[in-house]
Amino acid sequence: xxxxxxxxxxxxxxxxxxxxxxxxxxxxxxxxxxxxxxxxxxxxxxxxxxxxxxxxxxxxxxxxxxxxxxxxxxxxxxxxxxxxxxxxxxxxxxxxxxxxxxxxxxxxxxxxxxxxxxxxxxxxxxxxxxxxxxxxxxxxxxxxxxxxxxxxxxxxxxxxxxxxxxxxxxxxxxxxxxxxxxxxxxxxxxxxxxxxxxxxxxxxxxxxxxxxxxxxxxxxxxxxxxxxxxxxxxxxxxxxxxxxxxxxxxxxxxxxxxxxxxxxxxxxxxxxxxxxxxxxxxxxxxxxxxxxxxxxxxxxxxxxxxxxxxxxxxxxxxxxxxxxxxxxxxxxxxxxxxxxxxxxxxxxxxxxxxxxxxxxxxxxxxxxxxxxxxxxxxxxxxxxxxxxxxxxxxxxxxxxxxxxxxxxxxxxxxxxxxxxxxxxxxxxxxxxxxxxxxxxxxxxxxxxxxxxxxxxxxxxxxxxxxxxxxxxxxxxxxxxxxxxxxx
Numbered sequence: 020x021x022x023x024x025x026x027x028x029x030x031x032x033x034x035x036x037x038x039x040x041x042x043x044x045x046x047x048x049x050x051x052x053x054x055x056x057x058x059x060x061x062x063x064x065x066x067x068x069x070x071x072x073x074x075x076x077x078x079x080x081x082x083x084x085x086x087x088x089x090x091x092x093x094x095x096x097x098x099x100x101x102x103x104x105x106x107x108x109x110x111x112x113x114x115x116x117x118x119x120x121x122x123x124x125x126x127x128x129x130x131x132x133x134x135x136x137x138x139x140x141x142x143x144x145x146x147x148x149x150x151x152x153x154x155x156x157x158x159x160x161x162x163x164x165x166x167x168x169x170x171x172x173x174x175x176x177x178x179x180x181x182x183x184x185x186x187x188x189x190x191x192x193x194x195x196x197x198x199x200x201x202x203x204x205x206x207x208x209x210x211x212x213x214x215x216x217x218x219x220x221x222x223x224x225x226x227x228x229x230x231x232x233x234x235x236x237x238x239x240x241x242x243x244x245x246x247x248x249x250x251x252x253x254x255x256x257x258x259x260x261x262x263x264x265x266x267x268x269x270x271x272x273x274x275x276x277x278x279x280x281x282x283x284x285x286x287x288x289x290x291x292x293x294x295x296x297x298x299x300x301x302x303x304x305x306x307x308x309x310x311x312x313x314x315x316x317x318x319x320x321x322x323x324x325x326x327x328x329x330x331x332x333x334x335x336x337x338x339x340x341x342x343x344x345x346x347x348x349x350x351x352x353x354x355x356x357x358x359x360x361x362x363x364x365x366x367x368x369x370x371x372x373x374x375x376x377x378x379x380x381x382x383x384x385x386x387x388x389x390x391x392x393x394x395x396x397x398x399x400x401x402x403x404x405x406x407x408x409x410x411x412x413x414x415x416x417x418x419x420x421x422x423x424x425x426x427x428x429x430x431x432x433x434x435x436x437x438x439x440x441x442x443x444x445x446x447x448x449x450x451x452x453x454x455x456x457x458x459x460x461x462x463x464x465x466x467x468x469x470x471x472x473x474x475x476x477x478x479x480x481x482x483x484x485x486x487x488x489x490x491x492x493x494x495x496x497x498x499x500x501x502x503x504x505x506x
Contacts, residue, residue, distance in 0.1 A: 137205035140192030223247035255286030
């Protein structure tokens with residue numbers, strides 16, 4: 020079979036697969052550390068250690084003892100076409116390439132093939148949390164990873180019980196732990212990729228105070244369902260703080276080094292949950308650097324000069340009552356949605372616009388859609404933000420885990436009295452240039468325009484504040500950002 024025919028055949032199978040995939044006791048005051056997530060979600064953590072292994076998740080350490088370790092899926096590498104060209108004749112080995120490509124695509128489809136309905140309620144969760152955590156930017160950039168927070172909260176639910184757990188399940192949109200375990204495992208697998216073409220790594224870990232007892236069954240569930248490794252060591256030591264920072268930097272490609280350097284664990288910390296996401300992909304059609312020109316971005320605090328990438332191509336143009344949108348496809352992955360508010364509407368206004376989330380869930384089925392020649396002009400940008408999540412999570416109904424009198428961490432330890440989440444922070448960063456996009460986020464939890472276009476072509480110029488959404492191949496919202504200042 021020729022390479023072009025293979026692409027077409029496999030692509031049809033993938034579309035079909037993706038369609039299915041869419042579908043209170045008084046306590047003493049002690050702290051408990053929590054989840055680290057890539058993409059700008061940080062919940063203050065305690066007692067995090069990590070050592071590099073071939074799989075990329077935690078390993079043994081002189082500072083911590085491994086309790087349980089996650090085993091990451093193995094993926095066939097994406098074939099490099101240059102490896103199949105005969106250096107002497109210049110001929111392309113179709114048969115050899117097709118065999119390797121078949122093996123790669125088979126593994127890719129297996130990762131995407133998750134239980135029907137696993138992504139249900141994920142868009143509603145994204146809508147509620149995005150509005151809560153990105154609003155009030157006051158002219159600054161804000162970035163957030165919905166999938167990162169979802170995984171961190173899922174792990175937090177696994178370690179809690181009673182009303183503490185119920186409040187988390189309500190926010191996550193599931194009825195019980197059995198449903199959550201199925202959903203969280205499916206979300207992790209559908210969005211994990213490490214094949215040389217796309218990097219989408221979701222890493223989780225749990226860190227316990229060396230003096231805290233623990234329940235092995237919970238540790239095993241965290242490893243099997245959430246791919247979380249668990250360790251035990253001395254809290255508050257300089258060594259552990261450095262190991263935590265190293266773990267965050269390793270898992271997020273060093274993109275959040277400044278934010279990670281501020282994460283430290285106190286001696287009072289009893290446990291920490293850490294969850295990260297690191298994503299890197301190329302554009303399906305890269306921008307030519309020769310077309311990049313300096314221009315003016317009209318930000319809320321005044322104009323600023325920045326480099327604008329320019330490209331003209333035929334594609335789909337979408338619009339709602341208050342915005343217009345263009346998706347920029349990523350090679351062997353999802354899309355970056357570029358969403359521009361209409362005149363008189365602010366980018367922040369779109370955070371509470373139901374149509375934006377409906378667009379993300381509908382995609383190509385969106386009614387207000389037209390194929391055009393699109394002259395895209397978008398700024399190169401490097402945006403990041405640090406968010407404190409405590410008050411926002413309380414507003415969203417997750418309250419008991421922050422209250423030492425009400426929090427229930429009995430599934431984690433027999434010594435559950437007084438354990439509560441003391442801090443919850445999120446850090447994220449997204450970088451975009453001519454070749455593609457790179458993004459990372461972590462969450463650490465510590466316990467102690469437009470109308471229909473009139474013609475067949477349109478200028479889509481992002482020279483004022485706009486929203487972007489990076490979705491995976493499975494359609495999951497990985498990162499959402501508000502760009503007020505590209506540089």
